[in-house]
Amino acid sequence: MATAPELDAPAAPLDAFRGEVRAWLAANFPASLKGKDNALSALEGPTELSPDQSAWQAAMGEKGWGVPSWPAAYGGGGLDKAQIRVLNEEMARAGAWNPIGGMGVMMFGPTLLEYGSEAQKHEHIPAIAKGQVRWCQGYSEPNAGSDLANVQTFAQDAGDHYIVNGQKTWTSGGQWADKCFALVRTDKSQKHGGISFLLLDMTAPGVEVRPIAMISGQSPFCETFFTDVKVPKGNLVGREGQGWEIGTRLLQHERNSLSGGGGASRLFAGKPMGKLAKEYxxxxxxxxxxxxxxxxxxxxxxxxxxxxxLTLRRAALEAKSNQGPSAATSIMKNVGARITQDRAELSIEIMGMAGLGWEGEGFSEDELTQTRTWLWGKAVSIYGGSTEIQNNVISKRILGMLDHQ
Structure with a gap:
């Protein structure tokens, strides 16, 4: 009996595309990188690339397949969902991985494609697609965490530019970033309506970053200070006062990425739990x-x-066929946080004392890594919007539950 044809693309063109992908991977993916961890899209630290890593990143960036669904006009792959599925299948078969990532891909790029001007898209998207520019997020402040709309970093209108003064905190990768997308206040007379979305150069005079040490021993984020930083008016995304709308849309992309493995992949990685339990x-x-x-x-x-x-895979397909991620990403974020933290706790329980090492002899490198991973994982239910904030989003925007005065 004949099988049903693909609904989203004819079989013959897909077969031809599969052959193209397979041949391209054979010609461009270095055999030395097969099956190895992807360190190129990480936030933690300036990555020293080997010649093969550099070549692979350049090849994927030039092809646009690091961001396969983004428009080809801006340096993306311009692929449809069926072609993306084929690309992923062939990369998995070849033991290849995507060397293009970071906050530019996870959050800023998709948001700029929705809200940016043509000039902004052509200026910023190609560099993100090629992995040439690192972006960081300027959202939280000492008095604007859960109450993000309380941001006080102020962008004063100075004619053809803004003068920015203020402080951000928990700026992930800020000490290594080239650029920052930030929520700033352009109007002090209103709360949500006074917020704008601005792009800043992290190398500009007046920008200072101070790394913050985590309990895990790493410093992947920092405090960021802006003192009389000059920012061109052309770096305003959307219009003045539209920052809350743009910023919350970006958070949906962030939560979609975090729940889908952007931040959680570190906890999902490693040996199967059953194999780990048998070893210990x-x-x-x-x-x-x-x-x-x-x-x-x-x-x-x-x-x-x-x-x-499986749910993430279905949600990703639905997001591509509709208008991107929805408020349902808050559900995914909470479930992903619970599962990744459960995995870390279960791993430590299985390993016993071997999973509590910090340094010195008597512990393998994997065991020392597990300790830090367990501690690092405590933040999963906080960053990207805490579990409590996600519960509020779920109750109001999905379940239709309103506050009663």
């Missing part, structure tokens, strides 16, 4: 983890993880 807890005569309760919790965790992965 042994096996019974039937080849199972001896502890029945632990075995059942591992099974439940794996079921939750796989169900979540």
């Amino acid at each position: 807890r042994g096996e019974d005569e039937q080849g199972r983890v001896p502890d029945t309760d632990l075995r059942m919790r591992i099974v439940r965790h794996e079921m939750d993880s796989r169900a979540f992965a």
Whole structure:
């Protein structure tokens, strides 16, 4: 019996495209990188690239396949969802990975494609698509975290430019970033309506960053200070006072990326839980983890993880066929945070004392990494909007529950 044809693309063109992808990967993906971790799209630290990594990043950037769904006119791949599926399948088959990432891809790029002027798109999108520019996010402030609309960083109108003064905090990757997309206040007379979305050069005079150390021993984010920073009016995205609308749209893209593995991939990575448990807890005569309760919790965790992965895949397809991510990303963010933290806690329980090492002899590199991963994972339910904030979004925008005075 004949199988049903693809609904979103004819089979023959897809077959031809698959052949093109396979041949291109064979010619451009360095064999030395096969199956290795993708360090090129990480936020943590300036990445020293090997010659093969540099070549791979340049090839994917030039092809536009690092951002396959973005328009080709701005340096993206211009692929439809069926072609993207084929590209992902062929990259997985070849052991290849996407070397283009970071906040420019996760959050800023998709938002600029929606709200930016043509000049802004042509100026910024191609560099993001090629992995040539690092972006950071200037949102939170000491008194504007959960109440983000309370931002006080002020952009004073100075004719053809703004003069920006203020402070941001928890600026992920700020010490390595080239550019910053920020929420600033352009009108002090109104709260939400006085916020604008502005692009800043992190190398401009008056910009200072101070890294913040985490409990895990890393410093992936910092405090950022702006003192009389001159910003051209052409760096305003949208119109003055539209920043809250643009900023909340960007947060949907951020939560979509975080729930889909942008930030959580670090916790999902590693050995399967069952294999890890057998290494540290042994096996019974039937080849199972001896502890029945632990075995059942591992099974439940794996079921939750796989169900979540399938849900993310469906949501991603729906987002591409509609108008991008929706408020449902808040649900994904909360579920993803719970699963990734559960995985870290379960891993530490399985490893016992071996999972609590910090430095010195007696611990493997994987064991020391697990300790830091466990501590780092505590932030998953906070950054990108805390679990409590996501619950508010879910109750109001999805369930239709309103505040009662």
